[in-house]
Amino acid sequence: MSNLRDKYCIVGIGETPVGKVDGITNLGFNLLAAKLAIEDAGLTNKDIDGVLTTHPYGDPPFMYSIQIAEKLGIQPTYTTDLNLGGATPVALVEHAVMGIEAGLASTVVVSFGEALRSKIKHHGKFRMGREDFGNPYGEVVGITYAMAARRHMHQYGTTNEQFGHIAVAMRKHACLNPNAQEREPITIADYHASPWICEPFRRLDICLISNGGGAVVVTSAERARNMKKKPVYISAFAEQHTHKNFYNMPDMTTWGAKRAAEKLYKNAGVGPKDVDVAEFYDCFTYTVLVQIEDYGFCPKGEGGRFVENGNIELGGELPVNTHGGLLSQAHIDGMLHITEGVKQLRGECGPRQVKDAEVCLVTGNGGSAGATHSSLMLRR
Amino acid sequence: MAAGDYTKPLPIPDEDTQPYFEACKRGELTLQRCDACKTLRFEPDNICPKCLSDRFTWERLSGNGTVYTFSVVHHAYYPGFKSELPYVIAVVELAEGPRMLTNIIDCKPELVKIGMPVKVTFKKCTEEITLPYFVPA
Numbered sequence: 001m002s003n004l005r006d007k008y009c010i011v012g013i014g015e016t017p018v019g020k021v022d023g024i025t026n027l028g029f030n031l032l033a034a035k036l037a038i039e040d041a042g043l044t045n046k047d048i049d050g051v052l053t054t055h056p057y058g059d060p061p062f063m064y065s066i067q068i069a070e071k072l073g074i075q076p077t078y079t080t081d082l083n084l085g086g087a088t089p090v091a092l093v094e095h096a097v098m099g100i101e102a103g104l105a106s107t108v109v110v111s112f113g114e115a116l117r118s119k120i121k122h123h124g125k126f127r128m129g130r131e132d133f134g135n136p137y138g139e140v141v142g143i144t145y146a147m148a149a150r151r152h153m154h155q156y157g158t159t160n161e162q163f164g165h166i167a168v169a170m171r172k173h174a175c176l177n178p179n180a181q182e183r184e185p186i187t188i189a190d191y192h193a194s195p196w197i198c199e200p201f202r203r204l205d206i207c208l209i210s211n212g213g214g215a216v217v218v219t220s221a222e223r224a225r226n227m228k229k230k231p232v233y234i235s236a237f238a239e240q241h242t243h244k245n246f247y248n249m250p251d252m253t254t255w256g257a258k259r260a261a262e263k264l265y266k267n268a269g270v271g272p273k274d275v276d277v278a279e280f281y282d283c284f285t286y287t288v289l290v291q292i293e294d295y296g297f298c299p300k301g302e303g304g305r306f307v308e309n310g311n312i313e314l315g316g317e318l319p320v321n322t323h324g325g326l327l328s329q330a331h332i333d334g335m336l337h338i339t340e341g342v343k344q345l346r347g348e349c350g351p352r353q354v355k356d357a358e359v360c361l362v363t364g365n366g367g368s369a370g371a372t373h374s375s376l377m378l379r380r
Numbered sequence: 381m382a383a384g385d386y387t388k389p390l391p392i393p394d395e396d397t398q399p400y401f402e403a404c405k406r407g408e409l410t411l412q413r414c415d416a417c418k419t420l421r422f423e424p425d426n427i428c429p430k431c432l433s434d435r436f437t438w439e440r441l442s443g444n445g446t447v448y449t450f451s452v453v454h455h456a457y458y459p460g461f462k463s464e465l466p467y468v469i470a471v472v473e474l475a476e477g478p479r480m481l482t483n484i485i486d487c488k489p490e491l492v493k494i495g496m497p498v499k500v501t502f503k504k505c506t507e508e509i510t511l512p513y514f515v516p517a
Contacts, residue, residue: 130394130397130423131389132391132392132393132394132397132423133391133422133423133480133481134481135389135458136388136389136390136391136505136511137469137481137482137483137511138388138453138457138458138461138467138469138483139469139481140457143451143453143457143469146451147449147450147451147469147470147471148449150449150450150451150494151448151449151494154449154494195454196452196454196466197453197454197455198451198452198453198454198455198469199451199452199453199454200451201451245423247422247448247471247479247480247481248422248478248479252449
């Protein structure tokens with residue numbers, strides 16, 4: 001795959017207002033985000049021939065991408081929905097590259113939107129495949145991450161306070177982001193005062209429930225030359241999925257992220273030392289900690305120490321989730337990790353800009369305790 | 381228990397899982413062992429994920445295991461759990477190898493530890509469904 005290094009680009013990004021935003025449907029957030037991304041690229045719907053998306057969590061309809069395409073006024077030669085949970089948006093960017101490389105399309109819009117906070121009626125019911133061995137015992141996806149986190153604490157002595165440093169860092173960054181759902185600063189004391197939800201997770205270990213949408217436009221580096229915005233190059237991409245049911249993972253403290261990282265670094269021709277900013281999928285604080293280790297920013301088991309002392313905050317050794325992440329900006333399935341990475345590399349981040357950011361790692365992660373994993377290495 | 385009294389989520393046995401739930405009604409914990417590669421698997425399915433053989437034999441297990449990991453849950457994600465908060469959900473590593481999800485019952489949540497020996501017990505939920513739970517051994 002290394003021959004695809006920097007051959008494709010993200011040329012447009014779209015972010016709707018996120019958080020407690022009312023009056024827009026699941027579909028509406030998706031369409032609005034796609035429109036904003038197409039306009040950001042200086043393009044119109046006539047320039048788009050590929051439409052990739054993923055259905056809302058709360059409403060899995062049939063042939064969703066076709067509906068999105070029609071409502072965007074596009075008759076695509078390449079379209080599909082992908083369903084990898086939180087690993088989907090990052091993987092969709094990879095699928096856009098694959099489709100263009102194969103000649104199926106020339107310019108692809110990748111979009112996601114959901115009104116999960118709204119008390120609207122959904123037609124469908126979200127199911128995690130066969131649930132018969134989990135939900136009779138009160139299982140939900142979040143609890144699987146809590147149980148994996150407990151293994152990390154057991155094996156390496158990681159503490160709740162260390163998880164708390166991750167929550168505090170994400171909130172600090174969200175406070176610098178005008179488009180963030182939670183903008184009240186928090187301290188470690190606030191973290192400790194936050195109620196238990198599913199031990200070892202407190203409320204502040206757990207991502208937000210949000211309304212909003214995000215989208216990007218992908219095209220070739222050649223076409224990108226004449227576009228409105230400076231292209232952000234896709235240096236490499238990787239996926240590694242490991243399981244559906246987390247309980248038989250050989251080790252709950254090492255995820256598919258580790259093998260994805262090896263491929264990603266090799267194909268991008270960079271290593272952890274070259275990464276200026278990382279946008280790690282952060283459905284829970286622990287999710288960030290595992291990935292910091294699996295991507296080689298510190299040895300396995302030392303993630304707890306790595307996140308202390310502001311090390312993952314702006315100005316630290318590895319600024320993580322400069323937009324505030326799912327924990328404090330909004331949960332838009334990780335789509336906004338990609339748009340934030342692009343903004344950092346364009347230098348559009350204002351007070352939360354990482355100075356001279358050249359290389360950005362973006363990850364996606366989904367399902368029970370890191371079941372699915374995808375990543376992108378972006379550069380300016 | 382009268383129909384409708386049970387408020388927690390219930391499994392819906394299917395072609396693959398029916399024998400597992402039937403065995404639970406008899407007070408037996410059973411899993412499939414692959415006839416070809418002899419791997420014991422959880423959860424039940426028609427194909428062995430290790431060697432893809434579709435031949436298997438149901439096997440009764442000891443019901444012994446240890447707590448691999450657990451969470452004390454303080455939030456009623458399902459209304460039926462509200463009266464039992466906080467409840468303990470755990471991954472139990474069975475003596476025979478596979479791990480399964482369960483609740484640790486008849487034990488104070490603060491006493492549950494990783495590595496703790498546990499053994500299976502069965503509770504009748506409805507006329508159709510009996511589920512395995514684990515208690516300290």
